Amino acid sequence: MYTSEEVLRDAAATALLAPSIFNTQPWRWEVRDSALELRTDRSRQLAVTDPMGRMLTISCGLALHHALVALAAEGRRASVERLPDESDRGLLARITLAGVTEPADVRLRDAISRRHTDRRPFAETAVPDDVIDRLRTGAEARGVYLAELHADSLVRFQVTAARAGELDADDPAYQAELAEWTHRPADTRDGVTPATAVAPTPRKVPLRSFFPAGAEGLLPGPGHDGGARYLVLWTTDDTPADWLAAGEAMSAVLLETTASGLAASPMTDVVEVPASRALLHRLLDNLGNAQAALRIGVPATDEAAPPTPRRAAGDVIDTDR
Known part of the structure; x- marks a missing residue:
């Protein structure tokens, strides 16, 4: 039986596959007191390309949604506080578990590992x-x-x-x-x-x-x-x-x-x-x-786009033990 902390950590690990500006992966996850907190990693902000932190925050939003999809697919109801502390600008979201429900978004969860940015030209076939x-x-x-x-x-x-x-x-x-x-x-x-x-x-x-x-x-x-x-x-x-x-x-x-x-x-x-x-x-x-x-x-070839590298979970996720 998974503990709440293990469930949250697994969701954060799934979220490591989210895309980000220049693949900077500008986030940190912290499991604290049965909550999962998403924080910005300002050391990875692009000072020239993204001086306001817009793309950094958008990248973190991508990771947040990935984590929520992972929880929903496991039948875990999640409560989310976004920007919960005005005095702590680095804290973007706090996720807590709010019960068990029927699994949802399973097809989206399954898409997480298959999704890769594809910069090749697409086919002439129209998107429905x-x-x-x-x-x-x-x-x-x-x-x-x-x-x-x-x-x-x-x-x-x-x-x-x-x-x-x-x-x-x-x-x-x-x-x-x-x-x-x-x-x-x-x-x-x-x-x-x-x-x-x-x-x-x-x-x-x-x-x-x-x-x-x-x-x-x-x-x-x-x-x-x-x-x-x-x-x-x-x-x-x-x-x-x-x-x-x-x-x-x-x-x-x-x-x-x-x-x-x-x-x-x-x-x-x-x-x-x-x-x-x-x-x-x-x-x-x-x-x-x-x-x-x-x-x-529509992809013009059956060959999948290659994945980009991802940092190890231990480098990005902090667990309070």
């Missing part, structure tokens, strides 16, 4: 509309809105993505930070590896270049993103609470995408750069604040 409907429902359940960029706005989105890439390429500080997180020693178990990156290739909307000097190891495959669909997660406000909610919504979208047999890759560069973020804001008709953009589609 009912999948988009499920993604929108999952996001809105967390107070986050999902907008799709249709043909009339895709040209402007292409310009937005290209502009973000140009601004990054011209910023020596950004390039130094990118190099730091794409040339990591193997024993750090983090960062973006060449095996997961694809060299620039013809596609509808350009993706971030992680290795400007050329070191990508993943072949692009036969697709050209003809059937890809482009989504933006946005919130009405722009506070840390909104960033955390956006991360949870992004996790729900990514896991549902995987469970539906599709693939996805976040496009966070269009949100990180202020100029491109402003352009994206106009694409949303100035309705709200863009927190993340996603490219989803």
Whole structure:
């Protein structure tokens, strides 16, 4: 029979598979007094790319949702306090167990280990509309809105993505930070590896270049993103609470995408750069604040995208014993 502490620790261990900006994995988990606390790890914040901590908080929101999915799949009802202590900005959430229930979200839990960011172009096959409907429902359940960029706005989105890439390429500080997180020693178990990156290739909307000097190891495959669909997660406000909610919504979208047999890759560069973020804001008709953009589609090959490295549970999860 598992103790509450063991159940919570297992959920935190599952959450280590959540994606994060530059695969920084900027979180810490603490099991304290039968509660699981999620904290930011500011030592892993990207000072140039993410000076406000928006993407750090979104990354932690992804991990939070992963942990909650793991608990629900085990039939554990969880109570969550988000940003519970105004005097402790590093504490993002506190999870406590609130009883036993029927297992839920099992298909999403099973998708956690299969989900990998796929930067290869997708096939020409269209993504079904009912999948988009499920993604929108999952996001809105967390107070986050999902907008799709249709043909009339895709040209402007292409310009937005290209502009973000140009601004990054011209910023020596950004390039130094990118190099730091794409040339990591193997024993750090983090960062973006060449095996997961694809060299620039013809596609509808350009993706971030992680290795400007050329070191990508993943072949692009036969697709050209003809059937890809482009989504933006946005919130009405722009506070840390909104960033955390956006991360949870992004996790729900990514896991549902995987469970539906599709693939996805976040496009966070269009949100990180202020100029491109402003352009994206106009694409949303100035309705709200863009927190993340996603490219989803049908894989063009049966070969699964490679996983990125993950830190060991003992390096990330603290247990009060």
